[in-house]
Each structure stands twice: as structure tokens, then as C-alpha cells.
Amino acid sequence: VALAIGTTGAAAQSVTLSFATNTAPNNMRGEAETIFIEELQKASNGEINVVPYWGSSLMEGAEILGGVRDGVADMGFININYYPNQLLLNSAYNLFPKGPSTYENISWAFDQMYEQVPELSEEFAGQGQRIVYKYGVTPYAGAFKSPVTKLDDMKNLRVRAASRWYLNMLDGAGATPVSMPWGDVYQGLQTGAIDGVFTNIDGIHRASLDEAAQNIFFMPDLWLAIPFIITMNEDKYQALSDEHKEAFAKADAAARERFSAVWDSTIADILKAQEDAGYTIVMASPEDVEAFTTLPDVQKNQEIWSEEAKAAGVENPEKILEGFDSVISEAVNR
Amino acid sequence: MIARSIDFATNILAELCGWFLLVVMGLIIVDLVSRALGTPIYGVSESAMFVMIAIVYLGLPYAEKMKAHVRVELVLDALPGRLSAIVDLAMYLLVVGTMLVVFYAVVINAWGSYGSRQAIAGPTPLVVWPVKFVMVAGLLLYVVQIVINVGQAVRTIIRADAPTAGDA
Amino acid sequence: MDLFTLVGIGGIVALLTLLLLGMHLAVTFLLVGLGGVAILLNQKAALSLIGETMYSAIATPTYTVLPLFVLMGAFAAASGFAEQAYRSIHKAAAGVPGSLAIATSFGSAAFATICGSSLATASVFGRIAYPEMRRYGYDRAFALGSIACSGTFASMIPPSGMFILFAIFTETSVGRLFMAGIVPGVITATVYAISMYLRARANPKLAPMAPEEKDVSPVERVRALGGLWQIALLGTIVIGGMYAGFFTATEAGAIGAVGTLLFGLANGPLRRFATFRGALRESAEITAMLFFIIVGALFFSRFLGLSRIPYNLTLFLESWDVHRHVILALILATWFVLGMLIVQTAVFALTLPILFPIVVNLGYDPIWFCVIAMKMNEIAGVTPPVGLNAFSLAGSAGKDVRVDHVYRGVFPFILCDLVVLLLLIAVPGIVTFLPNMMFD
Ligand code: NA
Ligand code: NA
Numbered sequence: 001v002a003l004a005i006g007t008t009g010a011a012a013q014s015v016t017l018s019f020a021t022n023t024a025p026n027n028m029r030g031e032a033e034t035i036f037i038e039e040l041q042k043a044s045n046g047e048i049n050v051v052p053y054w055g056s057s058l059m060e061g062a063e064i065l066g067g068v069r070d071g072v073a074d075m076g077f078i079n080i081n082y083y084p085n086q087l088l089l090n091s092a093y094n095l096f097p098k099g100p101s102t103y104e105n106i107s108w109a110f111d112q113m114y115e116q117v118p119e120l121s122e123e124f125a126g127q128g129q130r131i132v133y134k135y136g137v138t139p140y141a142g143a144f145k146s147p148v149t150k151l152d153d154m155k156n157l158r159v160r161a162a163s164r165w166y167l168n169m170l171d172g173a174g175a176t177p178v179s180m181p182w183g184d185v186y187q188g189l190q191t192g193a194i195d196g197v198f199t200n201i202d203g204i205h206r207a208s209l210d211e212a213a214q215n216i217f218f219m220p221d222l223w224l225a226i227p228f229i230i231t232m233n234e235d236k237y238q239a240l241s242d243e244h245k246e247a248f249a250k251a252d253a254a255a256r257e258r259f260s261a262v263w264d265s266t267i268a269d270i271l272k273a274q275e276d277a278g279y280t281i282v283m284a285s286p287e288d289v290e291a292f293t294t295l296p297d298v299q300k301n302q303e304i305w306s307e308e309a310k311a312a313g314v315e316n317p318e319k320i321l322e323g324f325d326s327v328i329s330e331a332v333n334r
Numbered sequence: 335m336i337a338r339s340i341d342f343a344t345n346i347l348a349e350l351c352g353w354f355l356l357v358v359m360g361l362i363i364v365d366l367v368s369r370a371l372g373t374p375i376y377g378v379s380e381s382a383m384f385v386m387i388a389i390v391y392l393g394l395p396y397a398e399k400m401k402a403h404v405r406v407e408l409v410l411d412a413l414p415g416r417l418s419a420i421v422d423l424a425m426y427l428l429v430v431g432t433m434l435v436v437f438y439a440v441v442i443n444a445w446g447s448y449g450s451r452q453a454i455a456g457p458t459p460l461v462v463w464p465v466k467f468v469m470v471a472g473l474l475l476y477v478v479q480i481v482i483n484v485g486q487a488v489r490t491i492i493r494a495d496a497p498t499a500g501d502a
Numbered sequence: 503m504d505l506f507t508l509v510g511i512g513g514i515v516a517l518l519t520l521l522l523l524g525m526h527l528a529v530t531f532l533l534v535g536l537g538g539v540a541i542l543l544n545q546k547a548a549l550s551l552i553g554e555t556m557y558s559a560i561a562t563p564t565y566t567v568l569p570l571f572v573l574m575g576a577f578a579a580a581s582g583f584a585e586q587a588y589r590s591i592h593k594a595a596a597g598v599p600g601s602l603a604i605a606t607s608f609g610s611a612a613f614a615t616i617c618g619s620s621l622a623t624a625s626v627f628g629r630i631a632y633p634e635m636r637r638y639g640y641d642r643a644f645a646l647g648s649i650a651c652s653g654t655f656a657s658m659i660p661p662s663g664m665f666i667l668f669a670i671f672t673e674t675s676v677g678r679l680f681m682a683g684i685v686p687g688v689i690t691a692t693v694y695a696i697s698m699y700l701r702a703r704a705n706p707k708l709a710p711m712a713p714e715e716k717d718v719s720p721v722e723r724v725r726a727l728g729g730l731w732q733i734a735l736l737g738t739i740v741i742g743g744m745y746a747g748f749f750t751a752t753e754a755g756a757i758g759a760v761g762t763l764l765f766g767l768a769n770g771p772l773r774r775f776a777t778f779r780g781a782l783r784e785s786a787e788i789t790a791m792l793f794f795i796i797v798g799a800l801f802f803s804r805f806l807g808l809s810r811i812p813y814n815l816t817l818f819l820e821s822w823d824v825h826r827h828v829i830l831a832l833i834l835a836t837w838f839v840l841g842m843l844i845v846q847t848a849v850f851a852l853t854l855p856i857l858f859p860i861v862v863n864l865g866y867d868p869i870w871f872c873v874i875a876m877k878m879n880e881i882a883g884v885t886p887p888v889g890l891n892a893f894s895l896a897g898s899a900g901k902d903v904r905v906d907h908v909y910r911g912v913f914p915f916i917l918c919d920l921v922v923l924l925l926l927i928a929v930p931g932i933v934t935f936l937p938n939m940m941f942d
Contacts, residue, residue: 164458
């Protein structure tokens, strides 16, 4: 009898959580999320099981914030850029193009940020969810049809970027910034409707954009500033036992450690694959990085953001920007 | 009077949708010409997308009025007239019920979208709520049109009843 | 069987029952999906998901290509453009059984070089080719089947929105996939054409031969081809403009619509305001109906995804230790069944990322496997009950066309697809030689 009770007790403790994401499991981002799921299972002695819905099969990227809030999924992947107003404060990461270039420092900066600027987590709390894991992806690169070895070579090229902040900076650098639906970019490059694309290097490689535009201008110091976030529905989290809550914290630390190695090797692998394919890879010079990250447009972006934040009722947006500035500078100089 | 204004609104919206298609076409052309000239305008393809969504939902009431919905009529055709009309009515009632729930869900969603100032990611943060309220308006008229068609289905059954009662 | 599987199967049964009883397709998807999600999760989550899906399912800028091509089809039909093209083909190919269907097959393949959307292609040819084939007395199911199935070439022949999605799911090269799709696409069009010829010859009721077809001189045939100049010019401009980098695949839809509008104005018919207005209104109606079905079908697919049936099937396939051909056969069977029930993007989003590494580990060529998946994607587009191509065609071909008419016509073409599929499996080199030649 005791054995039977023991078994039921153990069974009652195990929980199954659904997880919605827009990435496929077999790429860098999928690996980051798989590692976290595995570590969560390990840290809970197999009691927390996660059922993933990969590749937007349950929700599109831009639906997940609301979906986790309303319980469509228990956990979800959040890209801050998909919610320019709802996660307005979190979007301020984008205003600081120059960042740390090692995974340890990137990950340190993300942690510090949420500790020192509590408003950032509050924004998520306002959406009925909490951050349970964050990871970073690779830095920015440009992929161009024609040789680009220095910033000046981008002049008058039609370059596609996703975020408004980067479009403004490209404009400042003399390029013609273009917005184009992601689904059209490969062919746009192939046919020459656009001359280049500017985004994180793993994104470029994953969508074979480097195949259509074989001149890579890699800028390792231009971090993809936003953390990629996994959140959990707050009620669901509060319903967990203390041991299981503990497991989340343990999984966070263990997953980060494991992913750090993946991050390093991914960049190396991508560069190697590009080299093997005969593409040209140019590392941006420190002068070009400096010139790009100190464009007047960077300052202008921060002013635009501050104004919009004020209009949205944020009391002291400058203070938040200061918080970002100090953490990121410290991370860069660590 | 009410029936006539509903009919009027349905027709006007259908007409409007057709012209909106030209707007979508025009916006896409503006997008490509401005890019070719090296002075691209932000948010044009996103605007075209919003117009397209408006076309979909504002066009639904007219499609319902014309009974242009896609369905499988294989079994309905095979059933005897009266039974077929009853099944048809039952299905129509399910359609009304479902669309009322869907309408309610979209109202909540549009309201939340307004409250949180939901915007799309991209070159300009365009807010989403206006198009969501267009969806609400289109769906409301769509539900009304379905109810009108249910009324017709009921009358079909009653009329089918009348001569039978007279015969007996 | 656990609750999730049970609810999933119950949902499939409910869907089929309601559809057969004549409930409106789009709303049936919404009803079953709503009920299913409410049982699996709860009421609040179900309302939240449906409220958001109604918007997000169609809120993709690349989708704007669809209404633009619908508009192009309506302009082409209203302006006499299509009529003239088919009259020319009919005359030039007089005496050839099924010539208009064959022209539709190769016409769709040609159109596929500018259009990456199967739905748009089916809609355009539904508007252009269907009335013309009927005018010459073609059998309804035969005509509809050839249009619905030929529409799927748009995904196989580049550019292809679906191949781009596959490339992202599998981390393969878009360029290689594009190259790999060309030959299988052309082979399928040819196999379709041969089957059309043989069937029309064996059963003249499918494509009746008019008495005047008996004595058309070779000179008259060549002269008849002159009637194709407008379509040739427009095609050259759009294909040329796209490959020269003047516009993207989405923008090609707008250029095509403007082109047919200009020809319609020049030829006369679209100068009549009533005709012009009619074409606009009709396109808007088709767009509304078609997108509403897409929204419904996607929501139902999300529900089936939530039921974990596709996930569990995939895990089962992953765990099986049998000969690799057996695994491949099971994967194809799974896709066939899922493809009947779920919209194609969801089928592959749910399964491809997980199955792909397994298949590659078994020693199959990655590019080849994606093309095989695309072949299954083409079949899924036309199989009942959830066949988006069939819906798109039924919506745009005209008032007298019902979706079951389309389904009646697709089976012979699915058999052709299976023949091509077997060929691609037996001789993988058909798929891989072109990308290997271009990239190595
Ligand atoms: Na295509
Ligand atoms: Na299907």
C-alpha cells in the first residue's frame, strides 16, 4: 500500500508544460531552447516535461506574448522586437548597437539589466508572465552583392534591415535603407532588387542569404542587442511546487553554461561554411565599428525613443537609458 | 427600413472592397517605384497588408448575402427536400452560434489591442487596432447577414409545411 | 489513448460530419477548432487564440500577392484576354485530344516561374482557363482537376514560398532547393499532359472534338499562335522584370494586375465602367471568401497541433528501428494523411524539423528529401477534405463550381503525382543533378 501511495505521490508531482516558439529545433536558436528544456527536465529529476510546438505551429512569433498571458501555451519564446509598444522599455536594447562580443559578457549584461532596471521585468509582469530564461544570438553582419570591405562601400547600396533603429543607422551610414517582407529577401538579393541585407549572421546563414549575396561584412562588436526570452505564465509558475521553481533557476544556469559553447562554435562554423563555399568574409575594422556606433543617428534614435516613451506615459525614460548605458559599457569593458 | 439599410451597407462595403484592391495594387507599385528611385518609403507594404485584411472582413457580409460560401452539398442534395431544409437550417444555426462566439473573441482582442497600443514590428510602428475594429465591423454585419439567411431558411421550412397541412 | 489524442480524433470526426452535412467550410473549421481548444485548454485560452488567429493568420505582407493575382485573373477574364489566348491554342492544337487542359498544365508551369503561391495560381487559372475549357465543352471535373493540380507547380517551380519555408526548417540552401524543383516540376507537368492526352483520347466526353477541328491547315495553326502575343508580351515583361531585379515576387502580382488592366483598357472591354467595377467587386468577394477559409483551416490546424497527434506520430516514427525505406514510406503515409486534414504549412511546421535530421541520418540526400516533401505538399493541396487549392479554385471559377466538383476531378492527377513520386524515389539523380551541377 505504501508503495502504491508513493507512486501516486510521485505521479501527482510531475507536470507537463507546453512551449510555443517560432523557430525550428535544428538551428542555433532551436538548440538554445532545446538545451533549456533538457536542463529543466534534468533539474527536476524528470518531473517537468515540456511539449514544444516548433516552427510557429501553435502561434506566430508576434502572438506568443498574448498567448502565454491567456494560457494558450504555458511557456513561450518572446522576441522583444515583435512588440514595439507592449514591450517598449525592453526595446531600448536596440538603441545601443555596440555591445559585448563574448557570450559570457553578453549573458552577464542581460542578467544585470533585469536586475538594475526593474521596470523591464515589470513590463513582462504586466503581461501576466515572467522571464524564465534568456539567451543571445550572434552579432550583426551585412551580406552584400558587391564587395564591401569598409563602411564607405555601403554608400548608396539598397540594404534591407528589419528594425527601424537599424534602418535609421544605415541611412546615416549613407546606404539606402529598404524594408522588405522577409519572404521576399532571398529573391530580392538574387535578382538584385536589393543590394544587401543587414542582420545577425546566423539569421543570414540560416535563410541562405549569404548564398545570394556572397560578400560578408562581419561586425562582431555589433551585438544583436536584444535577449531572446522564454517566459512562463505567472499563474502557472505560482502553481509549481518550490522544488520545481528551484528547478527553473538551476536549469537557467546550466543551460547558459552549455549554450555558451554552442554560441562560440556556431559563429566559427558559419564562418567556416561561408569560407568553404567561397564567399568573401571581411571583419569590420575597429575604426568602422567606432564610426558606425557613434553615428549621430544613434543619438537620434535614443531621442526618438525617449519622446515616444514619454508620450506613452513613461515618467523618466532618460533614467532607463542611463541604466542601459552603464550596464552595457561595463559589459563591453569587462 | 432596417433591412434596407443593412442591405445598403453590405452593398456599399462590397463596392468599397473592390476599390480597395486597386489601393493595394497602387501601394505595392509605389513601394517598388520608390525603392527603384533610391528613396524607399517605410511601411507601404505593411499598409497594403492592412488594406487587404480590411477587404477580407468587409467583403464577408456580401459573400454571405450572395451565399458564396464554400460548402459540400453532396449529402444535402441527396436528402429529400424537407429533411434537406431542416439539416440546412440546423447547420445555419450552428454557423450563427459559432460566429457570435468568434465575433465576441475578436471584440475582446480588438479592445485589448487598443488598450496595449499593439503595433507591428517593422520600419514604422504602425498600430494594429484600427484594422482590428474594421474586422469587428465587418464581422458584425456578417453575423447580421447570417441571421437574415437563417430567417429565410426557417421560412422555407414553414412554407414547405403549409401545403402539407392543407392537404390533410 | 490519452485525452489529447481522443479529443483530436473526435475533432476530425466532428469536422468530417459537419462538412458532409453541408455546414460552411470556414465556419466548420472555426467551430470544431474552438470546441477542441476549449476542451484541451480552457475557454479563455480558446477565445484568446481564435481572436488573435482571425487577424494573424492573414497578417503577412507576402500574402498581398494573392488578392493581386486574383485581380489579375478577373481583369484577364473580363477583358477577353483569356478568351483570345484559349481560342488561339484551341485552333493551333486542333485535333489534339485535351489540348486546352494540356495548355493549362504547361501554362501553370510557366506562370509558376513568376508566382510562388499555389493558391494564387489555382485562382488565376480558375478564372481564366475554366470558363474557356467549359466553352469548348470540356467535362467539369476534368477541367477543374487539371487546374487545381497544375496550380501546385507554383510551389515546386521557383520562386516558391514553400521552399523558402522548407529551407528555414531544414537549414538547407534555398538556391539548391529552387534548382532541385525545376526538373520535377517540368516532369509533373509533362506526366499530367500525357495523362490528359490519353484520357481525352480514350473518353472524348472529357474534351469533345469539334467538327471544324478536322481541317485546320498548318498555316492557319501558325497564324492562330499570333493571338498569343499579348500574353507573351505580358509574360516577358513580368518574368524579365522580376529576374532583372526590378521587382520582387510579391510585387510581380501588382505588375501582372496593372498589365492585364492596361491590355483590358486597350482592347476595350475594361473601358466599360460596369465591367471594370464588376471585376473589382468579384475579386474582392473571392479574396474575402478565400482568406476566411485560410483563417479557419489554420485555426483548425492549430487545434490538431495542440492535440499532439502530429507530434506523437513523429515521435513514433523517430523511435522505430526498421529499414530506412520503411521509415520513408511511413513518413510519406503520415504526410499524406496529415495533408488531407491540415493546411500544408502546418503539416510541415509540425513534422519536418523533427523528421528531417532522422532522414538525413538514414543516408538520404537532404535536398532530395525536401523535394519529396514538396511533392507531398502538392498532393496535400488538392486532397479532401482540407485542400486549399481546391477551395481556392472553387471560390474563383464561378457560381456553378462546388468544391466537391473539384475533388471529383483531382484523383487521376494524384495518381500521376504518385507515379512521379515513385520515379523521384527510384532515380534520385533526377532531383539532385541540377543543383549539384549549379553549385559544385
Ligand atoms: Na513558383
Ligand atoms: Na489536403
